[in-house]
Amino acid sequence: MGRPIKEKYFGNKNRPYTNYARGGNTGVGGEGVATITVSNSGTLYSQGTTLSIGAPNVAGGIQATISYSINSAGNITVAVVNSGTGYTSAPTLTVTTASQVTQYVTNSGVSATNTLSVASVVGIQIGMRIYGGGNGGLVTAVDPVLNRVTSSLPNDTSWTNANNLKFYDQGSGFAKTVALYANTTTQDAIAITSYLTTGSSAVTGGDIIKQESSRRYLVRNSQGIGQVRIGAGTGTNHILSPGQAHIIATDGGGATYYVTKLTAHKATLINRTSTSTALITDLVAGWTLDVATGTNQVSLAKNA
Secondary structure (H helix, E strand, C coil): CCCCCCHHHCHHHCCCHHHCCCCCCCCCCCECEEEEEEEEEEECCCCCCEEEECCCCCCCCCCCEEEEEECCCCCEEEEEEECCCCECCCCCEEEECCCCEEEEEEEECCCCCCEEEECCCCCCCCCCEEECCCEEEEEEEEECCCCEEEECCCCCHHHHCCCEEEEECCCEEEEEEEEECCCCCCCCEECEEEECCCCCCCEEEEEEEEECCCCEEEEEECCEEEEEEECCCECCCCECCCCEEECEEEECCCCEEEEEEECCCEEEEEECCCCCCCCCCCCEEEEECCCCCCCCEEEECEEC
């Protein structure tokens, strides 16, 4: 099949997962989450506030995991637990405050001036602001057995006539920056769009696991792992069928091609666009993952 491609150009050798977190090589391109830097911890977030981090961009990647805590002042701290893999851009860290709860007051000031009895404490979280007939401060304790809520402020006469209380999360101000590990020491992986025989459609963003010949590869995408043959697809629209895959190449003039055969130094091509292909002779060219320069060189699409 000609000289095989070096494994560093495949996703399963791109930035091993063991360098940055717990566990073994996951066999996927992209990066893991390096740091989450909090520039503003916010204020008055309740204990019902949740934080979530986005999924990886590359199919087959592992989603990062985080830990976080909220103190009595409602300030948030967050840390990376598992860096994950497969991120080509920093994921979004989403902060979701607890939903507002309205509850009927069954008795005001049960056993202490700061204690309220309500019909149900479901959804009421420590740190929520209390309002209804007057400002009741913040929730400092919740008793799910007796349906009692303790406030940071004493009750006053206005609470006696309050039929309903509102409990709401007034947290605000949290700000952060999510950063990936810098991909500076390893080669970007070759990108592939593949249609597994066990799948239902073509999937972009997968990774090559193994080169089995100059045309046949073992790949992984979001549908699983399977063998595919690279080429131009079927018909004038170059539609992929089960067991087929696309690798896209671009020459220095911007013309694009489907790769039908790939060895360590040469790519055999089929025209993909109507852009001039004068830079390529006999549809065979050297390839790079950098920008193609001069004649008879193409750049392959890559997973960063």
